[in-house]
Amino acid sequence: MSKSIHMNMAAMDKSISQFRGLAKVCDTYSDSYKVVDKEGSGQSIDAAHGDDKAFHDLARQMKALFSGTADFFERAKKSYKQSDDKAAWQFRG
Numbered sequence: 001m002s003k004s005i006h007m008n009m010a011a012m013d014k015s016i017s018q019f020r021g022l023a024k025v026c027d028t029y030s031d032s033y034k035v036v037d038k039e040g041s042g043q044s045i046d047a048a049h050g051d052d053k054a055f056h057d058l059a060r061q062m063k064a065l066f067s068g069t070a071d072f073f074e075r076a077k078k079s080y081k082q083s084d085d086k087a088a089w090q091f092r093g
Helices: 009-031 043-092
Strands: none
Touching: 009 043
16 A cells, blocks of 8 residues: 655745744844843842843744744645655656
8 A cells, every 4th residue: 555645836935935034033023132221220120130141042932943843844745746756767768
């Protein structure tokens, strides 16, 4: 029994584009982080700065996730296309 893999290339391209777009949005947030000098002191200021840094760290991590997912789908698409082309050549004889 042979196994088949069915791929919708248009949907794959759309997903890759969406993941790249999400990575770009995350890039905007992660690149905009700047350490701001604390004015005043206290736990509230420390907590606010900690939360701000955590948000930007999360944005960097999400960018890596979205970019990695898009790269994975690109490689899967390329591999599928190469396998499909090879099978077509073998079928032609």
